[in-house]
Amino acid sequence: MKHLILVGACYLDTILTVPQFPEEDSKLRATALQVRRGGNCPNTVEVLQQLLLSGGGLDSSSTQNHQDSAAGLVAVTPPPSQQRQHQQQQQQRQQRQKLHLVSILPDVGSSAIPKILSSFAVPPAPRQSPSADSESLSESVTGAASATATSVDFSHCLYRKGHDEAASSYIIRSGATGSRTIVNYNDLPEMTTDEFRNIADDFVSLQHNHSDDGSSSGFIGEDCWWHFEGRIPEATLQCIRYLRQVLPGSTISVEVEKPGREGLAELAAESDVVFYSRSWAESRGYTDPEACLRGELSNCKKASLMLCTWGSQGAGALFPSPAGIGVGNNEQAAEVAEPEYLHCSTAEVIETQTITVVDTIGAGDTFIAGILYGLLMASSNANATATATKDRSWIQSRSQQEKKKLLAFAVRLATQKVQIEGFKGILEGWGNCHRML
Numbered sequence: 001m002k003h004l005i006l007v008g009a010c011y012l013d014t015i016l017t018v019p020q021f022p023e024e025d026s027k028l029r030a031t032a033l034q035v036r037r038g039g040n041c042p043n044t045v046e047v048l049q050q051l052l053l054s055g056g057g058l059d060s061s062s063t064q065n066h067q068d069s070a071a072g073l074v075a076v077t078p079p080p081s082q083q084r085q086h087q088q089q090q091q092q093r094q095q096r097q098k099l100h101l102v103s104i105l106p107d108v109g110s111s112a113i114p115k116i117l118s119s120f121a122v123p124p125a126p127r128q129s130p131s132a133d134s135e136s137l138s139e140s141v142t143g144a145a146s147a148t149a150t151s152v153d154f155s156h157c158l159y160r161k162g163h164d165e166a167a168s169s170y171i172i173r174s175g176a177t178g179s180r181t182i183v184n185y186n187d188l189p190e191m192t193t194d195e196f197r198n199i200a201d202d203f204v205s206l207q208h209n210h211s212d213d214g215s216s217s218g219f220i221g222e223d224c225w226w227h228f229e230g231r232i233p234e235a236t237l238q239c240i241r242y243l244r245q246v247l248p249g250s251t252i253s254v255e256v257e258k259p260g261r262e263g264l265a266e267l268a269a270e271s272d273v274v275f276y277s278r279s280w281a282e283s284r285g286y287t288d289p290e291a292c293l294r295g296e297l298s299n300c301k302k303a304s305l306m307l308c309t310w311g312s313q314g315a316g317a318l319f320p321s322p323a324g325i326g327v328g329n330n331e332q333a334a335e336v337a338e339p340e341y342l343h344c345s346t347a348e349v350i351e352t353q354t355i356t357v358v359d360t361i362g363a364g365d366t367f368i369a370g371i372l373y374g375l376l377m378a379s380s381n382a383n384a385t386a387t388a389t390k391d392r393s394w395i396q397s398r399s400q401q402e403k404k405k406l407l408a409f410a411v412r413l414a415t416q417k418v419q420i421e422g423f424k425g426i427l428e429g430w431g432n433c434h435r436m437l
Helices: 040-053 080-094 112-117 193-212 233-246 264-269 278-283 289-299 363-379 390-397 400-417
Strands: 002-007 011-018 032-038 097-102 134-136 158-160 167-174 180-185 224-228 251-256 273-276 305-309 315-322 336-344
Touching (some): 002 040, 040 363, 193 233, 233 264, 273 363, 278 289, 278 305, 315 400, 363 400
Parallel strands (some): 011 167, 224 251, 251 273, 273 305
Antiparallel strands (some): 011 032, 134 158, 305 315
16 A cells, blocks of 8 residues: 655644735725634545546556647547446556645644544544643544544544644735735644654554555555655654665655745755745746746755746656666666756646636645656556665656646646636546546
8 A cells, every 4th residue: 555644744724815905004894704724634535535436547658548649638439348348457556556645733622633633534523531731542432433444543643732723824816816815823732853753753653564564565665655844844854764764765856835945955965856936046046947846956965856836837858867766766877877857847737627716725736646646646557576765766767748738737727727716626627538648
């Protein structure tokens, strides 16, 4: 089974839509109010869960049944027998995936807990737990309520006893300009490195158990993908380095988002896949995605994929290609080939439909979900005895068309998201979206 573990803050968002941004010391009536669960990683998990529940998977077996448009997105419907076979293969791949969320939550008795857990498709039910200063969610909330492979595992979340308020964001959304002004409040103690080590050690034990029963090839961590939001960079860096020690086969990705936050470049340097935001790139003087990715390439010596989103202009991806097949770390390669850059605009994935922007909050989180989903499903097709670099080898060995499809899928998914409120039903009206992969 492939484990995707997302580590980041969980918020309750209060969103006020106003005609225009208010002046200081003024009074303004809002036109809409919405309260929903937020947070970068929880948003990504919510989208990933919908993708997995939809039964989709990466069809990497052949392109003979596909007749692609210039954007590589239009598919010819295969015969019914091949459709059934494809659906069975998708379900088998889906059953090998497991989502885990690692977040700090308030006290188990907080009124925020039901709101947070109910925001996911298959939430666990809260129950009382023994008192402690810092408690694991496994002691205070049951595991995933369903045995299905796509239910989210909350057992590694941490409660903060005595803290009743969830981390909160108050978002003022301007109807005139579409701008979002965000004020955060969070008094929950951050996760310590010792707490993270305990979580990582649980996965070490899991990997050893799989090795003992023959369900794993035995390379510690090869079935784990860890994604970090990029908060508290100094502590996160220690977490990543600990993973490299105890789960050396793990794939690690990180989001570099907030401008001016010291230490994000160091996180990128330790990661296999890096996601850059437009705001961070512009704060560094870059004017487009390619400039950002090529400019940061020398810092990302372990990366096999670097991505940068650019709002309505889509996103770019850079594929560093170490010399030698199967090399997942270009600092270990004697020669490094010229990295391949690809770009996908929203116009390429929405050719005829008019885009009506409704809600841009979480668009970047949705893009990340699209990329992680494509890579996760692809890696599940790899031979079970493949080396620990199988995810990164897949990235490097795929054709330009396949890489472009992956990028286009994520851009299309994010474009779909901005046209709806929140994330519920993000795949509705899209048809067989997985054919884009």
